[in-house]
Amino acid sequence: MNAPTPVVVTGVGTVNALAGDAPAFAKALRDGRCGIGLAAPFGETQGQWVAAPLAGFDWREAIGRHEGSLPECVTRARKVLRNNTPSARLSAAAAFEAVRQARLVQDGFAPERVGVVVAGSNLHQQLAWDGARRREAGGTVDPRYGLNFLDSGQVGSLGEIFGLRGLGYSVGAASASGQMALFQAWHWLRSGVLDACLVVGASMDLSPLELEGFALLGALGGDGYAERPEQACRPFDRDHRGFIWGQGSGALVLERQDLAAARGVPSLGEIRSAAIAMDGNHLPDSSLDGEVRAMRDALAAAGLGAADIDYVNAHGTSTPLGDRTECAALRAVLGERAAAVWVNSTKSLIGHCLSAAGVIEAIACLLQLNGGFLHPNLNLLAPIDSELRFVGRQAVAGTFSTALSNGFGFGGFNGSLVLGRGQD
Amino acid sequence: MSSSDSESRMSGSEQQVFEIVRSKVLEVLEDLDPLQVTPERSLLELGANSLDRVEVAMLAMEELELRIAPSELAGVANLRELSRVLAQHLDAR
Numbered sequence: 001m002n003a004p005t006p007v008v009v010t011g012v013g014t015v016n017a018l019a020g021d022a023p024a025f026a027k028a029l030r031d032g033r034c035g036i037g038l039a040a041p042f043g044e045t046q047g048q049w050v051a052a053p054l055a056g057f058d059w060r061e062a063i064g065r066h067e068g069s070l071p072e073c074v075t076r077a078r079k080v081l082r083n084n085t086p087s088a089r090l091s092a093a094a095a096f097e098a099v100r101q102a103r104l105v106q107d108g109f110a111p112e113r114v115g116v117v118v119a120g121s122n123l124h125q126q127l128a129w130d131g132a133r134r135r136e137a138g139g140t141v142d143p144r145y146g147l148n149f150l151d152s153g154q155v156g157s158l159g160e161i162f163g164l165r166g167l168g169y170s171v172g173a174a175s176a177s178g179q180m181a182l183f184q185a186w187h188w189l190r191s192g193v194l195d196a197c198l199v200v201g202a203s204m205d206l207s208p209l210e211l212e213g214f215a216l217l218g219a220l221g222g223d224g225y226a227e228r229p230e231q232a233c234r235p236f237d238r239d240h241r242g243f244i245w246g247q248g249s250g251a252l253v254l255e256r257q258d259l260a261a262a263r264g265v266p267s268l269g270e271i272r273s274a275a276i277a278m279d280g281n282h283l284p285d286s287s288l289d290g291e292v293r294a295m296r297d298a299l300a301a302a303g304l305g306a307a308d309i310d311y312v313n314a315h316g317t318s319t320p321l322g323d324r325t326e327c328a329a330l331r332a333v334l335g336e337r338a339a340a341v342w343v344n345s346t347k348s349l350i351g352h353c354l355s356a357a358g359v360i361e362a363i364a365c366l367l368q369l370n371g372g373f374l375h376p377n378l379n380l381l382a383p384i385d386s387e388l389r390f391v392g393r394q395a396v397a398g399t400f401s402t403a404l405s406n407g408f409g410f411g412g413f414n415g416s417l418v419l420g421r422g423q424d
Numbered sequence: 425m426s427s428s429d430s431e432s433r434m435s436g437s438e439q440q441v442f443e444i445v446r447s448k449v450l451e452v453l454e455d456l457d458p459l460q461v462t463p464e465r466s467l468l469e470l471g472a473n474s475l476d477r478v479e480v481a482m483l484a485m486e487e488l489e490l491r492i493a494p495s496e497l498a499g500v501a502n503l504r505e506l507s508r509v510l511a512q513h514l515d516a517r
Contacts, residue, residue, distance in 0.1 A: 082454070083475055140491065143478040 004190035006257040008267040012363045013097025016248030016350045017052035026367040032376035034230045035350050046208045050222030050229040052246035052351030059089035066096045077161045083144050087123045087203045088154045094251035102253035111165040113195040118154045119181035120202040120355025121172025129207030166194050178358015179407040179415025183274035185254050196255040201359025203249045234379035235316035235345035236323050243317040246351025250360035269366040270420035273302035279412030286322045291329035294414035302418040306337045310400040313365050315408045316345025327385040344391040348378035358407035365403040369421040442507040448483040452476050463504035
């Protein structure tokens with residue numbers, strides 16, 4: 001039996017608190033900029049929150065940039081997105097960048113062979129919040145609500161914009177949704193069901209209800225940091241007190257390596273493997289066993305060992321239990337290599353993008369591997385672990401070939417990806 | 425007088441409502457040539473999808489401060505009939 005074909009990444013795109021596209025994101029990572037501040041995402045009446053919101057995102061402008069190369073997609077997008085949700089518009093903006101770079105549409109890739117997987121569930125909570133308040137005030141239900149509250153609606157929207165007609169669905173695995181979506185797409189390509197797949201990490205449009213819910217669970221940080229919000233997110237630091245919400249989306253085009261090579265599209269990196277391990281636990285608690293299994297399964301699926309890993313993009317949310325558990329898991333998996341393998345958490349720069357985090361962080365891995373640098377850990381002054389090799393306050397330069405990227409979600413989801421550097 | 429003549433005449437209030445409907449059509453279907461939006465045209469003919477059609481009706485109702493059950497609007501064949509139903513509800517209020 002032939003070995004499954006390798007799966008490469010031929011397009012990436014992102015919009016987040018630091019950047020409106022992938023090249024700007026690469027620069028912001030290298031510079032170690034922080035996108036976290038004090039914001040009023042639900043209007044001034046709902047108070048201020050420490051968060052990493054998007055600054056001045058204009059979907060018409062973001063889509064309009066692609067008019068020259070993807071005119072028909074842009075025309076359809078204007079129509080599809082006009083009636084759509086903030087999260088869907090953000091997904092589309094990231095997807096435009098990735099699809100354009102991968103030249104899927106320009107090269108006339110068979111649409112029935114291209115899938116769409118949207119990472120994330122409960123994406124439109126703010127719509128429900130707004131709708132309930134509007135109804136309470138005697139208003140009518142937004143005519144778009146019946147369509148727009150559906151997470152899976154984003155699959156249809158992206159499919160219509162880019163004319164993709166292979167399989168498609170949305171996947172929910174809380175903060176491991178991105179890893180889950182990439183796990184799914186990777187398998188579809190390896191098994192030959194699809195030739196290419198657009199994977200989009202969708203932004204969760206939260207309302208004050210969800211943030212207060214997270215706060216009650218003790219998971220949300222930011223309390224006491226109103227005067228210095230940029231210091232609130234401190235993964236693996238002794239003063240870590242909870243995660244900081246970030247807005248953002250990310251998109252990757254995955255493709256069979258042989259087809260990408262035949263088209264002459266450069267590989268931006270390889271998805272070497274993806275693994276998911278469940279804890280069998282409905283609570284938010286992290287599990288050492290589950291995290292270790294996910295990482296070991298991912299390494300085994302890639303045919304690699306700890307010796308082959310140069311860098312770990314940690315889940316690292318800045319919650320005390322989560323950070324401690326991940327440190328223990330990394331020590332267990334890396335063994336003697338713990339002192340040699342670099343570790344950072346992108347969340348200290350762009351916050352926790354929840355359902356989009358795994359996809360955005362996979363992009364961060366590729367940008368770093370290809371750019372020959374690893375971004376700093378912000379606010380990591382007193383590490384809780386002395387054995388692991390955390391990147392400090394400055395970026396590290398070097399040659400890094402293989403990364404492990406973790407994502408762990410409430411409800412016992414543990415996801416791990418192994419990513420390889422792109423073509424030189 | 426043929427029946428189509430009587431149907432094509434609009435009362436003053438219908439005409440006013442039509443102007444509101446027309447502005448909502450142009451708001452929802454923003455690429456449309458304004459000259460295309462005449463009372464005889466249906467939303468379907470103008471390129472509105474199912475969501476656009478509901479939105480036009482809702483936006484017009486919002487502006488007129490009316491609430492009409494969707495079933496009452498289900499049978500309207502064109503913008504004139506839509507304006508007529510809306511105007512009748514306005515008059516009845």
